[in-house]
Amino acid sequence: MYIFNTIQEIQDYISSARAAGRKIGFVPTMGYLHEGHLELMRWAKQHCGTVVISIFVNPTQFGPKEDLAQYPKDLDRDVQMAESVGVDAIFHPSVAEMYPSGYCTYVDVERITERLCGLSRPGHFRGVATVVTKLFNIVKPDQAFFGQKDAQQVLVIKRMVADLNMGLEVVMVPTVREADGLAMSSRNIYLNREQRQAALVLNKSLKKAKEAVEAGQMDISIIHQLVVATIAAEPLAEIDYVEIYSYPELEPVIKMGGPVLVALAVIIGQTRLIDNMILGVEDQCS
């Protein structure tokens, strides 16, 4: 497995892989990998002859009040984990390599960034769209793999790829969960035993919504109340948001009649956890 720090090096590598006729699969990450990331890499490996991942803690997607400097790092561990699932190359650039002096170009995806995590993290998706555009232009992948846990991020990137004619396929990989249903997250380690138990309420509330829809419930406000009530019954859980929008447009919706995204952010102790489920489709991924 190769590790490249410069754009020139990764591009030379990609050029030879492409010249050899290999399909390029790409998984952008901010490092500190967990099982969810590895699942993306396994999917990439199944679909593409060459798998490249990036490890880059992107400063432009952190707000001024968010502590970029605190973001966890462990490159040695990341390298071992990536190698264990057959990744071919890691692109690990410096901030100066990605944003040299005088940098001033940004990509904005409007509307679908104005809801959910876009509300609580202004500027976040501008940073995501910009760095992902740069990474796509550098790596020129045939397919890029993102986890459903950040469903809004996947929608933003799909929209951007379509709107700007980027000519690659964005693949959404189902959320990887612990045996008891908790969505994988680097943040789960912050939970103590009681909080860890309480955190099951995220997945539990989404399952209740799913059961209600399957039983014929059409009224979005009733489904919404069901999710809110389920979480409210857990004393250690505090709701940041519970939202239901049409999928993939993320428009307000009042009656079931097509796919909807049920998305939630819940604070347990000091830890903000997110989860979501897509309902109203035949082949449900969650």
Place this chain on the structure above:
Amino acid sequence: MYIFNTIQEIQDYISSARAAGRKIGFVPTMGYLHEGHLELMRWAKQHCGTVVISIFVNPTQFGPKEDLAQYPKDLDRDVQMAESVGVDAIFHPSVAEMYPSGYCTYVDVERITERLCGLSRPGHFRGVATVVTKLFNIVKPDQAFFGQKDAQQVLVIKRMVADLNMGLEVVMVPTVREADGLAMSSRNIYLNREQRQAALVLNKSLKKAKEAVEAGQMDISIIHQLVVATIAAEPLAEIDYVEIYSYPELEPVIKMGGPVLVALAVIIGQTRLIDNMILGVEDQCS
């Protein structure tokens, strides 16, 4: 010469040109071609095996007060002119092909868009950067050719290409002028005989600035005054702006010490004309 209306068609064409090992040269236009455009196409033809131009009056670069519907069109004439200089294919999409329903992604180049024409036309460069990103992603050119007459536009696009790692070369082609020095423009036909004569003051004032710099003048404010005074001496000319900035950064500058862009917009009758010159470089293009 081919004319394609859909993204799929032009991409299929480009793929076969590339498979045949040909370099792709690209000239984006809004149509109603003149000699300046043809010069870009000739340059492209000299450097690239396959030359593609686009003809698309891009709605997102017109302000709400600018009359998009009035923009002149003559496709038959454009086709003949393009063919006469050896263009291989024209991409002529509809607005719906470029901006389908739900479109919501935009590219912003900050700072260098906040001066000169960016001030009098808010949102203009956002539209330009967005449509050029789309066209570059569709055509995937090795080189793209733009005229120096819109020097700020060239700088914005060069900055965007570098910042977003687009991996193509932006070539700035010197302004094509009439025998008497007037920069070519579709708008020159609006000038009557007297106005046409008065319009020579644009190039004349730039030449005075050049002579002053060559004679050793270092003080930007004196060079600026010289240009303003030259234009002011022409009764039919009204200054929109005369600005001198560092080149290519477009930062304010007080003393000569590197390349500068002298840029002006002048209104003659009802017609707004622009021109510019880059001073303080060895090999001067104007």
